Amino acid sequence: MAVAGLPAVVARNDLPERVTICEVGPRDGLQNESAIVPVGVKLEFLDRLVAAGHRVVEATSFVHPKWVPQLADAEELLSALDRHPGVRYPVLVPNAKGLSRALAAGVDEIAIFGSATETFAQRNLNRSVAESIEMFAPVVATARDRGLRVRAYLSMCFGDPWEGPVPLRQVADAAVALMSLGCTELSLGDTIGVATPxxxxxxxxxxxxxxVGLEQVAVHFHDTYGQALANTLAALESGISIVDASAGGLGGCPYAESATGNLATEDLVWQLDGLGIETGVDLGTLVETSVWMARQLGRPSPSRVVQALGG
Known part of the structure; x- marks a missing residue:
């Protein structure tokens, strides 16, 4: 497939020279699908994303299949995955049992999923924010003792559908609590896509x-109000150099109905390419991947760049 065009490059010296993209499509993207995607398709999706240049690809989740049936095949997928050298494949674990499953599957990086608000903590984890930190403590300790990297997701950082705007101090306190457990990275999530720059x-x-040092912080934006790219640029201007995105704009949140798709990786790469920021990701190959995945799912990709270049 020929790429119809590439952005003009105008670099800025006040932005990072390189951005690490954490590709969350295979986990955060597919977990919200109504239909079960076959393991073979997921494996090809992962391989295509790596071929496009991704070096951090969130592979799956060890959440109980009752809650996320779309990812009930985590063990099968990881046992068949061709793990490419130099590529990180983090997996989401909810608790100690999920960690045990992940360790048995041979993972070398995990992620935990906390909340900045009490209501979402109760709905997602069936416990308070403080109780969830207590639950995560032995998970992080065990993982770090085994030499694993641990990413902490912090959801509802900018707004909550039940509680409304979230105070900055409340988010900062939750961020400190998670990082104090020994996590190596923190992803701040705009779970319902209401943030502004x-x-x-x-x-x-x-x-x-x-x-919390911003060199350890990532941002995770949803595009509910069309602000994800503007918010990403604001984050880069603030010193962030790790950005979560989902190929083709896949995803949402099964526990927050107002959450629409993630920031599309193609839209992000177009912006970063235009700013002269290195990512290592080839836009044309990535567009081809999302066009292919859209066919597997039976619907067009919401990514503007995929629509423009996918032909």
Missing amino acids: GQVRALLHAVSDAG
Whole structure:
């Protein structure tokens, strides 16, 4: 497939030279699908994403199949996965039991999923924010003792459908609590896509002031109100160099109905390419991958760049 065009490059010296993209499509993207995607398709999806240049690809989740049936095949998928050298394949684990399953599957990186608000913590984890931190503590400790990297997702950082706007200090306190467990990276999530650029700058400033180094922080934006790219640029201007995105804009959140798709990786790469920021990801190959995946799912990709270049 020929790529019809590439962005003009105008670099800025106030932005990072390189951005690491955490590709979340195979996990965060597919977990919200109504139909079960076959393991063979998932494996090809992972291989295509790596071929496009991704070096961090979230592979699957060890959440109980009752809650996320779309990813009930985690063990089967990982046993068949051709793990490419130099590529990280983190997996989501909810608790100690999920960690045990992940360790048995031979993973070398995990992620936990916390909340900045009490309501979402109860709905997603059936416990308070403080109780969830207590639950995560032995999970992180065991993983770190085994030499694993641990990413902490913090959801509802910018707004909550039940509680409304979330105070900056509340998010910063939750961020500190998670990182104090020994996590190696923190992803701040705009789970329902309500953030605006000024809010992003303010939150990152608050998190940094609370003692969490921004070199350890990623951002995870949903595009409900069309603000994901603007919010990403605000994050880059604030010192962030790790961005979560989902190929083709796949995904949402099964526990927050107002959450629409993630920031599309293609849209992100177009922006970063235009800013002269290195990612290692080839846009044309990535577009081909999302066009292919859209066919497997039986619907067009919501990514604007895929629509423009996918032909």
